[in-house]
Amino acid sequence: MLNNTVWSILCLLSLSAAIVGHANDQSVVTVISKEGQDAVLPCSLSTRKNIVQTVFDWKKDDQKEVFLYDAGIHYNNGRTGQDQQFIGRVSHFPGQLEFGNASIIIQNTTVIDSGTYSCVFPRIQPQAQIFKIQLLIGGTFKDRSNIIPGAAQEPCVTILTATEHKVFLKCEVRGAFPQPKVQWQDSDGKVLPAEEPQVSERDKRYSVTLITTVTRTTTNRFYCVVTQDVIKHRTAADIYVPFCEPKCNHSAGTFMGGWFSGALSVGGPLAVFLVIKYIKKRQRERSDQQEKDPENGAAVSLNLEDV
Numbered sequence: 001m002l003n004n005t006v007w008s009i010l011c012l013l014s015l016s017a018a019i020v021g022h023a024n025d026q027s028v029v030t031v032i033s034k035e036g037q038d039a040v041l042p043c044s045l046s047t048r049k050n051i052v053q054t055v056f057d058w059k060k061d062d063q064k065e066v067f068l069y070d071a072g073i074h075y076n077n078g079r080t081g082q083d084q085q086f087i088g089r090v091s092h093f094p095g096q097l098e099f100g101n102a103s104i105i106i107q108n109t110t111v112i113d114s115g116t117y118s119c120v121f122p123r124i125q126p127q128a129q130i131f132k133i134q135l136l137i138g139g140t141f142k143d144r145s146n147i148i149p150g151a152a153q154e155p156c157v158t159i160l161t162a163t164e165h166k167v168f169l170k171c172e173v174r175g176a177f178p179q180p181k182v183q184w185q186d187s188d189g190k191v192l193p194a195e196e197p198q199v200s201e202r203d204k205r206y207s208v209t210l211i212t213t214v215t216r217t218t219t220n221r222f223y224c225v226v227t228q229d230v231i232k233h234r235t236a237a238d239i240y241v242p243f244c245e246p247k248c249n250h251s252a253g254t255f256m257g258g259w260f261s262g263a264l265s266v267g268g269p270l271a272v273f274l275v276i277k278y279i280k281k282r283q284r285e286r287s288d289q290q291e292k293d294p295e296n297g298a299a300v301s302l303n304l305e306d307v
Ligand SMILES: *[C@@H]1O[C@H](CO)[C@@H](O)[C@H](O)[C@H]1NC(C)=O
Pocket: 040, 042, 044, 093, 096, 101, 102, 103
């Protein structure tokens, strides 16, 4: 008994030591900002040495070129090689260089700007200096499939098979990066138990298939919801399962699956999200139709950008 207690305490002590040690290890400055706002990433030499005639280089996640300054030449005055993501959005503070301040400002941030930035002075004597800054951009979940490469497209949902009492629903997502989380939900937003997702990866793009079994419940509509947390992307597709009424004939055509575009009645934020998606889909369909048939009514113009 006593031994157990002692061990527990020792365990707890070493665990907390490990956590503290880890946190102290890296002197990473964290900057938190919101999507659409500008973010200043700080980086200054403690010596306040003049850096006008030297080099400093900002990189994101050790790979993307954010901002390179070399004795007055940088990406905003002719130098090439800046990553596409940052072109025209990053500047330094020229008046601060003489005080050893290599901070930069990133304009109009989006969630994909989140990550670890390094600010390197490769030619500072006696040794190169590296500063790490973690940037976290908060954003709300929305459909970003048209803005961010790798954001999952709307999933494909089908009825796989059906027995008298059960229906197997399949949801497929293809070519997404980062790896998406896929869930089946009922119309109350409750996550349904599902089989283990089948995940495959090719060229850093993930495809996920998720199968669930549904039985007759109070709802007939089911949603496959695809989420990519890091890029705050969410998309979904729904499927209508016409479960048999007890009086109906079981012999033929019992289950018909497919895309239904009826009015939705679901609760919570997902409902709003799906209704918006639905309206957008209808808008697309209508504008497609108008292209074919120009006399067919005026254009619908709802502003859905803020969702
Ligand atoms: C460096 O310059 C930025 C922009 O003017 C400023 O916000 C920051 O406080 C400066 N850092 C230091 C250490 O002076």
